[in-house]
Amino acid sequence: MTYLPSTTTDPDTDMGPVAQVITPDGERIVDPTLEPWVDGISDELLVDLYRDMVRTRRLDGEGVALQRQGQLGLWAPCEGQEAVQVGTARALRAADFVFPSYRESGVQLVRGATPTELIQVWRGEEQSMGDPFARRTAGPQIIIGAQTLHAVGYAMGIQRAEALGEAPSDDVAVTYFGDGASSQGDVHEAMVFAASFGAPVVFVCSNNQWAISEPVRVQSRAPLAARAPAFGIPSLRVDGNDVLACYGAMLWALERARSGAGPAYIEAVTYRMGPHTTADDPTRYRDAAELARWRGRDPIARVYALLRASGALNDQREADIAADADTLAAEVRAACLSYRTRDPLTVFDEVYAEPHAGLEAQREAHSAYLDGFEEGVS
Template sequence: MTPSDRIATGLLTRPDGFAQLITPEGERRADPDLDRWVVDIDTEALRGLYRDMSVLRRIDSEGIALQRQGEVGLWPPLLGQEAAQVGSARALRSDDFVFGSYREHGVAWVRGIDPADVLRVWRGAASSGWNPYDYGMAVPQIIIGAQSLHATGWAMGAKWDGSDAAAVAYFGDGATSEGDVNEALVFAASFEAPVVFFCQNNGWAISEPVGLQSKQPLAQRADGFGVPGIRVDGNDVLAVLAATRVALDRARRGGGPTFIEAVTYRMGPHTTADDPKRYRTDDELADWRARDPISRVGALLAASGLDLETLEREVEVEAARAAGELRASIATMADPEPMTVFDHVYAEPHSHLDRQREQYARYLAQFDDGASGATEGGAR
């Protein structure tokens, strides 16, 4: 049994219920199972992870502000989940493929996707903000849990092609109650697909607590499918990085799927249309604020002798620049022409789509004042 197999088959247990390498106070905790997976993460690498999370938090807050100001229709905040996304995404290779839900702005950032392209979708200026094949990441999936099936299918194809690339499906705790996730686990286990099921357990499926959905840790659910589960402190970027490397190594060696439960917390609303004060307490929020993923890395860096104040100033400059660029992108983000809704639906001509296009063109023509872009024949 390889080290990744041993860890990922349920032998990874801790008194506090999950694996942890950096405590909330910023102390480095030794771990005989996980330390070997992050031996390359020195002070400079930790600085990079701190930078990623800090810039990401600023971009996320700018997205919220833009929504509140009417520039964006909706925004799903990720405040508090920076470590889960950055740590896992930094474990990926360029040829791996990500299938995320609607909250993975951090994963997109790490994959090199311009935040403006993420914003474009939520503004309604595009049905998809980027070409998935350019970044190895599918566009946001709104249907809860559907991306787990897409990831499993991609992983099965990669295996049949002889590639050692892996797929990662990101979803929340609420998605584990959906049929799609359970069906994906069945297929992935049956065909030993090289896929990592990465569950960000942020405590709430909109307004329902995770304890209502599951009476045991979500990682234990995977055992019923024959899939090993790892439970990790999702606010510990180093532990998340290590756990994801374990799962990816197992996938690349032909060991099949792994389920990671990253225990974290959604500090903000489910989306900007939600009011979390209606279903959770201030005490709960304060408890999780003390476990902040960014401050603990900062404390660890400071304890190592790094000048944290200088780093914070440098990161603030970069974060402000990224947020400014995101805001400025609104000015050049043109609304799509109505008829472009039919573009890129099918790779080849499709008679049913052609008929829909013609019908929609006739409908638009009823209101045509020269701005709709539709013609009698349905083309521009």
């Protein structure tokens, strides 16, 4: 089994072809692999995809600003990766369960995350992201690659639902991870189990070219999508800056998983335009010319050009989408600034069902430590 190739060359990684249906200039082209999945896609859906990407980028900018202003502890920017996040997430059903990494702000947004939920994680608050079953989406996973194991376990649970007295379903588990995570043992172990048990799970690798400061060419001498067939999992390598290609690739993968044929793997070739997190300085390891080349392939700009050329996006509609994105950013900021963190000592409240002398001693010690930060205490 080999990964499904296409005819469009990826000029930066020089690691083989990518499937593409919208060029960086906004031209709609035909790709033989993806065309069956994207033929007939309406302008309305394309406008919705554009709107979600604009909202995601506006959210991302607000998250960075809030962190710089000391309101968030950290933020993992996703500028440049909006197409893979929005395109794949919009292809899902509400009942599918998503297991993202820490960078999938756009996935969380498409899955219905509220402004409060979007900022809880990065403030380190209790019950971050709320109830995962409410949106069928887990919170951001910080441990690199661990979410792939969670997704496969959930998918194997779907297979066993009928044996446990539940109604059978064709739900699918989906997991997102980066090119850096693809080198983690957890990801490979997850693919072993997924393939061995034919689990209904889709692996989405967002290859953004950099695992913090390590380029993808150091991690692999072949396309990351070419790894999956070694496990018995078919894969597709797509232009991750082409939202329609990502949408079509996800439909392909979901159909395979829902039909009982087993897992599928998507490598979306994209680029992280910002830092790894707000604690990172990419200028120390990344060439400015490389960033400029990828800005020329901006995922939002190409859909904008396509929609403008077709007349599906006019001035009024564009203004409405921009206003919607600004409203989201304002709501996220308001949620962050108005959030009230619980008293630090409440962290001890629900550790044990019954009082515990050792825990009380720890509470007293931590209380004394916190008192040392009060004004006037040296």
